[in-house]
Amino acid sequence: MILERKDILGIKELSKDEILLILDTADSFIEISTREIKKVPTLRGKTVINLFYEASTRTRTSFEIAGKRLSADTINISASTSSVVKGETLLDTARNLEAMNPDVIVIRHSAAGAPHMLAGMVKQSIINAGDGAHEHPTQALLDMMTIRAKKGRLENMKVAIVGDIAHSRVARSNIHGLKKMGAQVTVAGPATMIPRDIEQMGVYVCSSLDEAIKEADVIMMLRIQIERQHQNIFPSLREYAQRFCLSKKNIPLAKKDVLVMHPGPINRGVEISPDIADGPYSVILDQVTNGVAVRMALLYLLTGGKA
Amino acid sequence: MNWLIKEARIIDPSQHIDDRMDILIEDGKIVKLGRNLSPSRKKGQAGMELAGLVVAPGLVDMHTHLREPGFEYKETIQTGSEAACAGGFTSIACMPNTNPVNDTRSVTEFILRKAAETNLVRVYPIAAITMQSQGKALAEFWDLKEAGAIALSDDGKPVMDSAVMRRALEYADSLDLPVISHCEDTSLSSGGAMNEGFASTELGLPGIPGIAEDIMVARDLLLAEYTRSAIHIAHVSTAGSVRLIREAKNRGIKVTAETAPHYFTLTDDDLRTYNVNAKVYPPMRGSTDVEAIKEGLRDGTIDAIASDHAPHALTDKEVEFEYAASGMIGLETSLALGLGLVATGILTLSQLIDKMSTRPAMILRIPGGSLRPGSPADLTIIDLERSWKVDDEAIRSRSKNTPFLGRDLTGKAVMTMKGGVVTYDELHN
Numbered sequence: 001m002i003l004e005r006k007d008i009l010g011i012k013e014l015s016k017d018e019i020l021l022i023l024d025t026a027d028s029f030i031e032i033s034t035r036e037i038k039k040v041p042t043l044r045g046k047t048v049i050n051l052f053y054e055a056s057t058r059t060r061t062s063f064e065i066a067g068k069r070l071s072a073d074t075i076n077i078s079a080s081t082s083s084v085v086k087g088e089t090l091l092d093t094a095r096n097l098e099a100m101n102p103d104v105i106v107i108r109h110s111a112a113g114a115p116h117m118l119a120g121m122v123k124q125s126i127i128n129a130g131d132g133a134h135e136h137p138t139q140a141l142l143d144m145m146t147i148r149a150k151k152g153r154l155e156n157m158k159v160a161i162v163g164d165i166a167h168s169r170v171a172r173s174n175i176h177g178l179k180k181m182g183a184q185v186t187v188a189g190p191a192t193m194i195p196r197d198i199e200q201m202g203v204y205v206c207s208s209l210d211e212a213i214k215e216a217d218v219i220m221m222l223r224i225q226i227e228r229q230h231q232n233i234f235p236s237l238r239e240y241a242q243r244f245c246l247s248k249k250n251i252p253l254a255k256k257d258v259l260v261m262h263p264g265p266i267n268r269g270v271e272i273s274p275d276i277a278d279g280p281y282s283v284i285l286d287q288v289t290n291g292v293a294v295r296m297a298l299l300y301l302l303t304g305g306k307a
Numbered sequence: 308m309n310w311l312i313k314e315a316r317i318i319d320p321s322q323h324i325d326d327r328m329d330i331l332i333e334d335g336k337i338v339k340l341g342r343n344l345s346p347s348r349k350k351g352q353a354g355m356e357l358a359g360l361v362v363a364p365g366l367v368d369m370h371t372h373l374r375e376p377g378f379e380y381k382e383t384i385q386t387g388s389e390a391a392c393a394g395g396f397t398s399i400a401c402m403p404n405t406n407p408v409n410d411t412r413s414v415t416e417f418i419l420r421k422a423a424e425t426n427l428v429r430v431y432p433i434a435a436i437t438m439q440s441q442g443k444a445l446a447e448f449w450d451l452k453e454a455g456a457i458a459l460s461d462d463g464k465p466v467m468d469s470a471v472m473r474r475a476l477e478y479a480d481s482l483d484l485p486v487i488s489h490c491e492d493t494s495l496s497s498g499g500a501m502n503e504g505f506a507s508t509e510l511g512l513p514g515i516p517g518i519a520e521d522i523m524v525a526r527d528l529l530l531a532e533y534t535r536s537a538i539h540i541a542h543v544s545t546a547g548s549v550r551l552i553r554e555a556k557n558r559g560i561k562v563t564a565e566t567a568p569h570y571f572t573l574t575d576d577d578l579r580t581y582n583v584n585a586k587v588y589p590p591m592r593g594s595t596d597v598e599a600i601k602e603g604l605r606d607g608t609i610d611a612i613a614s615d616h617a618p619h620a621l622t623d624k625e626v627e628f629e630y631a632a633s634g635m636i637g638l639e640t641s642l643a644l645g646l647g648l649v650a651t652g653i654l655t656l657s658q659l660i661d662k663m664s665t666r667p668a669m670i671l672r673i674p675g676g677s678l679r680p681g682s683p684a685d686l687t688i689i690d691l692e693r694s695w696k697v698d699d700e701a702i703r704s705r706s707k708n709t710p711f712l713g714r715d716l717t718g719k720a721v722m723t724m725k726g727g728v729v730t731y732d733e734l735h736n
Binding site: 012069089090091093109111113114116117131132133134135166169172196198200201257 | 509514516630
């Protein structure tokens with residue numbers, strides 16, 4: 001099977017079969033990263049540009065390693081400010097990059113829809129590495145890969161996503177993906193962090209951590225961005241932690257074999273207590289490992305690879 | 308110019324006329340309406356057979372942005388006037404958010420001078436309520452009126468300070484100057500890029516809740532009631548605003564309101580592709596709002612349809628959605644989109660002409676909107692059957708930012724006449 005699309009812009013556009021194809025391909029790539037010589041010649045002569053308009057350590061490094069393990073030439077461009085501030089438009093940047101004939105452009109941007117705009121302008125494959133509060137498809141794919149690897153399936157899994165859903169692209173991509181794969185999704189957070197009409201995405205909404213994680217197979221905790229306190233979406237980190245910190249106290253409400261996930265970077269003691277982050281339920285570092293495999297799979301499939 | 312127009316379907320809401328008749332025009336004025344009129348003995352009179360076409364009083368667009376002075380790369384009074392003629396408009400009112408802002412006599416006079424040089428359409432400057440539309444100090448309303456301004460608005464920005472708005476309403480009312488309010492509570496809307504709802508949630512774009520409009524409409528209605536002055540609400544986009552205005556009218560508050568064609572034609576779902584040409588303030592709302600707008604038009608709560616023609620150059624638009632300028636052009640598509648309401652039975656043709664000509668002229672207290680003998684011969688000749696496509700190349704506005712690009716529309720102004728002079732003509736070209 002081949003992936004018949006030019007770009008990966010979001011999970012919303014992917015079919016269940018396409019998600020399975022990507023996850024299966026990623027599973028087959030996981031072994032490469034465990035070898036003594038962690039490199040295969042698959043993408044030799046291909047060029048991957050990582051165009052990051054927003055700070056990122058994990059995702060950018062993960063894409064870079066993924067490209068390098070497949071022998072692609074990877075180039076990182078970090079634009080510290082948005083295109084508007086910088087003076088060159090995204091359109092011009094894109095056209096310049098296009099003129100250098102890369103094969104794949106990976107883009108992260110603080111503005112929702114920026115990858116879609118880019119995809120319409122250039123002939124190269126675009127991978128969305130996170131656009132505003134819209135989508136972060138590779139994160140959702142690596143999350144689904146991790147759940148499937150640990151639980152054997154995604155169907156009927158009870159997944160709780162907890163935190164600032166309104167500003168989270170991770171939440172949106174995971175909701176799209178998990179719903180397509182037959183999981184049940186509950187989102188939780190203070191009402192100020194729940195975006196309008198999100199029930200229409202097919203999720204349960206609740207405002208208590210205990211209710212959300214009850215009998216859960218998977219708990220995804222989202223990072224709380226401290227600067228958002230100024231927008232009055234929560235009164236203080238102290239109060240947020242008292243209501244929504246996943247800890248030894250509340251984790252027994254979930255299933256005994258619950259998986260605790262976090263897209264990182266974590267705020268220890270705010271949304272997740274250190275003993276949980278480092279404890280037996282946590283698969284946070286498996287997520288990071290699987291992230292490389294998922295990104296290898298996407299680079300491979302988008303450049304015409306067959307699964 | 309002298310004309311005898313024969314056999315047209317004449318629609319004049321000001322005289323409750325919808326009938327097959329002739330019109331006699333002499334020296335740029337309407338002389339007579341009636342059946343089987345004979346040519347007068349005036350020299351140079353031309354006959355025009357218009358069987359099958361509609362003749363209406365020239366359309367009046369009470370809400371446009373002509374961008375001059377200051378943003379001539381987006382539009383000029385010349386190009387905006389050309390677009391107006393092609394859209395069937397003979398009179399247009401232009402908002403003051405130019406650079407400099409039209410908050411002083413010299414800017415008003417500049418606009419009128421440019422419009423006189425262009426001489427295609429009657430241009431009526433709307434002056435700012437507050438200096439630089441900053442919402443603090445009142446502009447010199449009397450002086451602006453003397454210079455030719457016909458109304459006041461800080462359009463694009465709301466007057467957030469209720470005390471300033473109160474004083475503006477009182478002062479303007481004493482001068483018989485209409486105040487047009489852009490209703491938006493910026494504390495609720497700030498940073499938003501589209502309507503807040505399911506679409507914004509899925510798209511991850513910051514939302515502007517409908518209540519940002521409703522709250523300010525409610526405030527302005529209360530202020531108008533208390534000060535016993537008149538107020539006109541610009542670009543109504545929400546079900547809440549329609550309800551509030553309807554209630555206010557029932558209670559006798561002197562309120563009038565307009566909406567724009569996109570608010571009864573599109574919803575926030577039309578932004579699913581991050582189409583920057585569909586980005587507009589106030590934003591396109593949900594389908595219940597669209598239904599309420601249509602009902603408001605039908606039952607008369609909404610008096611007028613105005614384009615809110617807001618040209619932006621490609622460079623303002625071809626950026627990330629959140630950074631893209633807001634607004635869309637509308638002069639050349641308003642009539643056809645309005646005719647969509649007639650086709651779906653929401654308005655009669657006469658009601659549509661009322662909302663696009665007679666009523667806006669009355670609200671702004673300007674000439675036009677009528678075919679009464681003695682009125683200037685401002686006419687729009689409409690072919691209800693004409694199918695056409697909104698085409699980039701054919702748009703006369705300097706900017707092409709419309710979400711209707713490529714759309715097939717039905718109904719078009721095929722000739723526009725101002726004071727008996729043809730300003731646009733598809734019939735004889």
